[in-house]
Structures are given as C-alpha cells and as structure tokens.
Amino acid sequence: MHHFKRLAASTAIVLCASAALAQDSITVAIQFEPPNLDPTGGAAQAIDSVLYANVFEGLTRFDADGAIIRGLAQSWDISDDGLVYTFNLAAGVTFHDGTTMDAEDVKFSLDRARAEDSTNAQKGLFAGITDVTVIDPLTVQVTLDQPNGSFLFNMAWGDAVIVAPESIENIASNPIGTGPFTFADWVQGDRLELTRNDAYWGPAPALASATFRFISDPTAAFAAVMAEDVDVFVGFPAPENLPQFEADPRFQVLVGNTEGETILSTNNKMPPFDNLLVRKAVAHAIDRQAIIDGAMFGYGTPIGTHFAPHNPDYVDLLANSQYDPDLSRSLLAEAGFPDGFTTTLKLPPPSYARRGGEIIASQLRAVGIETEITNLEWAQWIEEVFTNKDFGLSIVSHTEPMDINIYANPDYYFQYDNPAFQAVMEELNATTDPAGRSALLAQAQTIISEDYVNGYLFELAVATVAKAGIEGLWVNQPTAAVDLTGVSWGN
Amino acid sequence: MIRFAAGRLTSLVISLIVASIVIFAVIEVIPGDPAAFMLGVNARPDTIAALRAEMGLDQPVIQRYFAWVAGMLQGDFGTSWTYKTPVSDLIADRIWVSLPLAIYALALSTLIAFPAGIYAASRRGGAGDTAIMGATQLGVAIPNFWFAMILVLIFAINLRWFSAGGFPGWDNPFQAIKSLTLPAIALALPQAAILARVMRSSLLDMLGEDFIRTARAKGLTQRQALWRHAVRNALIPVLTIIGLQFSFLLAGGIIIEQVFFLPGLGRLIFQSISARDLIVVESVVMLLVFVVIVVNFLVDLAYAAVDPRLRTKS
Numbered sequence: 001m002h003h004f005k006r007l008a009a010s011t012a013i014v015l016c017a018s019a020a021l022a023q024d025s026i027t028v029a030i031q032f033e034p035p036n037l038d039p040t041g042g043a044a045q046a047i048d049s050v051l052y053a054n055v056f057e058g059l060t061r062f063d064a065d066g067a068i069i070r071g072l073a074q075s076w077d078i079s080d081d082g083l084v085y086t087f088n089l090a091a092g093v094t095f096h097d098g099t100t101m102d103a104e105d106v107k108f109s110l111d112r113a114r115a116e117d118s119t120n121a122q123k124g125l126f127a128g129i130t131d132v133t134v135i136d137p138l139t140v141q142v143t144l145d146q147p148n149g150s151f152l153f154n155m156a157w158g159d160a161v162i163v164a165p166e167s168i169e170n171i172a173s174n175p176i177g178t179g180p181f182t183f184a185d186w187v188q189g190d191r192l193e194l195t196r197n198d199a200y201w202g203p204a205p206a207l208a209s210a211t212f213r214f215i216s217d218p219t220a221a222f223a224a225v226m227a228e229d230v231d232v233f234v235g236f237p238a239p240e241n242l243p244q245f246e247a248d249p250r251f252q253v254l255v256g257n258t259e260g261e262t263i264l265s266t267n268n269k270m271p272p273f274d275n276l277l278v279r280k281a282v283a284h285a286i287d288r289q290a291i292i293d294g295a296m297f298g299y300g301t302p303i304g305t306h307f308a309p310h311n312p313d314y315v316d317l318l319a320n321s322q323y324d325p326d327l328s329r330s331l332l333a334e335a336g337f338p339d340g341f342t343t344t345l346k347l348p349p350p351s352y353a354r355r356g357g358e359i360i361a362s363q364l365r366a367v368g369i370e371t372e373i374t375n376l377e378w379a380q381w382i383e384e385v386f387t388n389k390d391f392g393l394s395i396v397s398h399t400e401p402m403d404i405n406i407y408a409n410p411d412y413y414f415q416y417d418n419p420a421f422q423a424v425m426e427e428l429n430a431t432t433d434p435a436g437r438s439a440l441l442a443q444a445q446t447i448i449s450e451d452y453v454n455g456y457l458f459e460l461a462v463a464t465v466a467k468a469g470i471e472g473l474w475v476n477q478p479t480a481a482v483d484l485t486g487v488s489w490g491n
Numbered sequence: 492m493i494r495f496a497a498g499r500l501t502s503l504v505i506s507l508i509v510a511s512i513v514i515f516a517v518i519e520v521i522p523g524d525p526a527a528f529m530l531g532v533n534a535r536p537d538t539i540a541a542l543r544a545e546m547g548l549d550q551p552v553i554q555r556y557f558a559w560v561a562g563m564l565q566g567d568f569g570t571s572w573t574y575k576t577p578v579s580d581l582i583a584d585r586i587w588v589s590l591p592l593a594i595y596a597l598a599l600s601t602l603i604a605f606p607a608g609i610y611a612a613s614r615r616g617g618a619g620d621t622a623i624m625g626a627t628q629l630g631v632a633i634p635n636f637w638f639a640m641i642l643v644l645i646f647a648i649n650l651r652w653f654s655a656g657g658f659p660g661w662d663n664p665f666q667a668i669k670s671l672t673l674p675a676i677a678l679a680l681p682q683a684a685i686l687a688r689v690m691r692s693s694l695l696d697m698l699g700e701d702f703i704r705t706a707r708a709k710g711l712t713q714r715q716a717l718w719r720h721a722v723r724n725a726l727i728p729v730l731t732i733i734g735l736q737f738s739f740l741l742a743g744g745i746i747i748e749q750v751f752f753l754p755g756l757g758r759l760i761f762q763s764i765s766a767r768d769l770i771v772v773e774s775v776v777m778l779l780v781f782v783v784i785v786v787n788f789l790v791d792l793a794y795a796a797v798d799p800r801l802r803t804k805s
Contacts, residue, residue, distance in 0.1 A: 121529075223647055224656060382527050
C-alpha cells in the first residue's frame, strides 16, 4: 500500500510537471521515419522533414513561402559574368559539437557533395561548380563553369547543408549541424528528440524541445491525433478525416500546397504515345476535378502544365486540356485508333496514385483506352518505370521544387526529346535577370503543355492537423521541412 | 531421451540451413535495386554505382551468401544500409518490444482459454458451453487488426485510458506495460478463442477414454476425474497450439505493430522491405525462423516429457 501511495504521488508529480512543461515542448508526427540522419546522403524526404532548418542550415534557405532567403551566408556578391559567387558568412556560428563554422567547412561541404565518390542524391545541384576557394574565415568564393540562375536556389536544398569534417563520420546517426535545435536522441522505429541549441547564432526558438514520431498508417494517424498523443501531424495521410478535425474546436487544420506536380506520366517514346494526337486525346479524356474530388477528397489545385500554381511565374494553361471526351474520341480516330488501344498503368503506393489510377482508368475506358493496372512498391517503381522505362502510363507526384528542367533530359523516364525546349532551358540557366527568367519559364511551360508530354493533373496539397493555439507552423511545403524555428504555443 | 533429442537437433540444424538458403534466394529475386531506391529519382548513375559498391552489392551472389552466414555464426548480422547501424543493435532494441508483447499476449490468451475451455467441457451441451462456444466462434472470425482499431476507438479516443500507440521504453515499466496492453489484448483474444476450442475438444476426447471410466468406477465424481486425469492428458494438443501461437505472436505482430505504431520486429521488417534494406530483412527473418524452429524443438521435448511413449519410439 505504501508503495502504491508513493507511486501515485510520483505519478501526480510527473503529470503536473509535464503539464507545466507542455508550453515549450511539442510532439510532432510525420508519416515516415527517416532512414538515417544524413541529409547529404539520401533521397528520403523524411530526413529533411526532421532536420531541415532545425538541425542543419545551408548558405541560403527556403522560407515558409518558398522564397530564397539568407542562411549561413548573410550576403553575397555575384560577378558581372554570373560565374563567381562570393558569400559572406555569419560570424560566431558554431556547430553543435562546439567547433567553429567557417569558410573551410563550406568548402568541405561543397567539395564533398560534388566529389567523384559522392553519394549525394542531388549531385546535379553542384554540377556547375568548378572551384570553391576560401578567401578568409568568413568569406568563400564559388566559381561556376557557366552562369546558373538557379544557383542560390540550389544552395537552399537540404542536400546542400553545411556539415563539418570533424563530425561527418557519424552524421547518419549523430547529426551535428549549426541549427537552432540539436539532435538529442533517436529511438529507431518510435521517436526522435531535438532540444534547443542555447548557443544558436540567430534568434532563439520558443520551443525548448521537440519530439518527432513516425506514424504511417492512416487509421493510426487519426487515432494518435484524436487521443492527443501528438500535438501536430504534418502531412496528415487521411484527407477523408480532415472535416472531422475542422469541426472539432480542439484542433486546427492547415491545408497548403507542396511542390508536387502530380502527373499522368506518359512514355513518349512508346507507341502509340509517340503520337502527339494520342497524348492530346488522353489529356482531353481526363476530368481533373473528378480525380481531385474522388482521390484527394477535394484537396488539390488543377494544373495545366508542370509548374506550381502558387509560383508567381505560373501560367494557367488548363484551357489546353479541358475535359472533352468527344474531342478525345475524335482525336483518337484521327490518330488511327478509332477503337482505342490497350496500355499499361503502373501505380506507386501513395493514395493519390492508387485511388487516382482507378478513376483515370475509368475515364480512359470511356474514350476507348483500356489500361492494365499494376500496383508497385516504390523500389519496384524506380526499377521498372523510372530506370527501365517499361511502362505506358504511370501516376506520380514530382515533389522537387522547380523541376521543369527534367523535361530537358531526353533520357528522363518519360523520354521527352524536344530540342526547342532544351534550348529554352539552356537559355534559362544562363539568364539571371528576373524578367528574362519569367519570360523563359512561361515559354517552357507553354511548350510542354502544347506538346501534351504528360497528363497534368493537380498540385498535391499538404494537410497539417495541430492543436488549437499552436502558432508559427508552415502551411505550405516549399521543400520537405517541419521548420520549428518560429513555432510556439501562443498565449 | 538423449537419442531422441539428438535426432531432433539434427533436423533443427538441417531446417536452419535450408531456411537460410530459401530466405537469401527470395530476397535476391525481389525486384527493386536498393541503391537506386535510396537515392531517389534525381540520382545520377555514377552515384548509384558508388553506393552499390559501398553496400557490397557489386560482389557475386555466392560470396555474399557465405559472408552473410559466416557473419551470423559469429553473431554479426551486418550493418543496416539505411539506418547505418549494426543489425544486431536494431534487433536488440526491437526484441524488447516484440518479445514482451508476444509473452503478454500468450499469457492473456492462456489465462482466458484454459478456464473457458475446461468450463465448457465440464458443462458440455449446457448454456455455459453454448455461450462460450458462441463467443469463441466470434473470436476466431474477428480479424485482430480490426479488433485493435475498435479497442483504440473505445479506450484511447473516447475513454482516454490508454494512448493510441507508441512505446515509451522500459525506463518506466508501468508505462511500458500499459502501452502494450491494448496490443496484447488485440493479439490475445483471437488466439484465446482458438485455444479454448482446442482445450474443450481435447478434454472431451479424454473424457471418453477408458482410464476416465476406470477413475469414475473408483468413485471419483465426473469433475474430480476431469481435473485429476483428463486435463493433464489433454495438454499435448494444447501445447502444440501454444507453440505455434507463440511463433505466430512473435512474427505475426506486423499488422498490430503498424496499428499501434510500436517499434517492434514486425514494424522493422515492414519498413525494411519497403526501404529495400535487404540485409535487415534477411537477418530478422532468419532470426524469427530460428526462434520458430527452436520453439518447435522445445515443444517436441516437452511432448516427450509429458508422454514417455514418444521417447522409446525414436
């Protein structure tokens, strides 16, 4: 009995203590667990979701709206020919292990990412760098082989964060960065903990600690939020439950956009899709709103080209591919397929693909195109569809920001080879003035829309469910990130 | 007894060798290149080749098989490709969730099934028997993941007695056991239903045997005969089922671990298969096979202990 009393008393103390502490600690759930904690060594978005802006920082960074702002570089000068970038680094920055962050670390990070044996998943970001020179501890100069209008944007990616030679060896399990939070603990399979970095060089974050949990099952996600086991769920996986949270005063629901252009990927080299008329027929056979309503429960913005609608340079080209089954049938007849044809539709695991695939299959059937649906795991999808190009149609969301340049690569899995488009991209790379870039981006969007390279469906939405009162969460996902720098419990 | 055990041991070793070959071969033919998967869609071919070399995937198959087996014999399960930590550490962490969960569920299932089965057998045809058999019918038919969701809905979301999932670690044993309670119940009830039915029918078979009639003729009541003579003899088929159930509970918690987001072995396998962390999949599956085979071996020995005839037959 004594024991029980003592236990009850200590439990009460623990409960009171956690209630008092709740104001500066937070539990954030995301769907997938990071496979390791090295943002410079893998493609998994979950790595950035946990670490970007929290633990690691780059020369530049994305803000909540996707704009490129200062990071560890406080200012920069670009030479007139656009080839030399001189970065002035913030002073007094230390890594979490106490070592100083200086120009040598920047040189180390960039040289490591572009090295021969680099396993950086976005090595292309560093492709144009010919030299990185340390001028003094707070100044570093990067030389490019040709002008690159996206260079500052490239340096904002999670794959381009600054790491230190002293801590690189164990980065995958013990990440040491310069950010406002330090890595504290990772119970693999369950949770990852961050604590505030009191030596942070920038403004101190409001939160003293944060716990990330990983809940992939949509039903379990719903239960965890409803039972208030988690305070925030970023990327809530069950859109059908969102109205219930919206109606519940305990919660707030934030629906924002991502950089995910969801497309009906089309194999442009494979007959009959090598025929523009066929691709145009497919585009007109698709009712985007039905897919958004049916597969995404209404969350998503229709797109008419491969570009994010919230980007100021977006051009509305939906008119090129209005839903018109009659037109679609006549285009098919004109292309020599009055009775339609049969093709494959290979679907990766996300629900936008699996649910959307069923709807698209029935819409295509209505104009005479039969599809054989195959469900694939991601690893299979990458091998069969992406690497071996063994597919007719697929559905996938291209989540990398500003990735219209993939259309300039004729070997990319949808195999679009148009020298006119490639020339526009080359010109874009060499253009640094904003007006010129806007015009070229508009031209690029129009070319791929009028070539009907892929079926352009919708921009993927992201939903965040949080307890009422939590402030400062990102609504949009300009890059995969749960930036906790400005998050607080409000008052 | 020693010859019997030695014979069983030989078949145990052969089973393990065959299992290791089958597991390795199956993993080998799963489509999807692990390196390409890890690096994603923007990776360059030279980057993928660099990673393949780093993971040792450029070595011939036979060489990799023997390296794997030789490593395991020395207790080295290799290093996870995605987590970059030794597989044995991953297993050591996860087993402290899966093993207690399996034991907890097995204990619950036995605690429910034994009294229910014995009671039903002793009241054969009566109202209690009918009620218990009806309940077990339902228990067998309900899928455990669905039952798990119902438990979460009632006890986590509405009543708030339990959290909806997760595992706080063993630093606080009370919280740890509490967090395993709903999963254990979800796993245990369908198993208890099966076990109770086996217990009942096995007891009823025994009650028809000659030795029970003899016991009754000596003056024991039906209930005394059941408790003193039938229950012990009815245990052989029940032990078999318990052995199978333990293996199922240890390996088969995959779905329950997903529903309650528990960091157990099942979830480790699930994550590793989708991430193509093949070295983890191979080693964990091999470990589970090892446990299943050893449990069966122990059950065989337990038979021999319960039934002396088995010893002499071999």
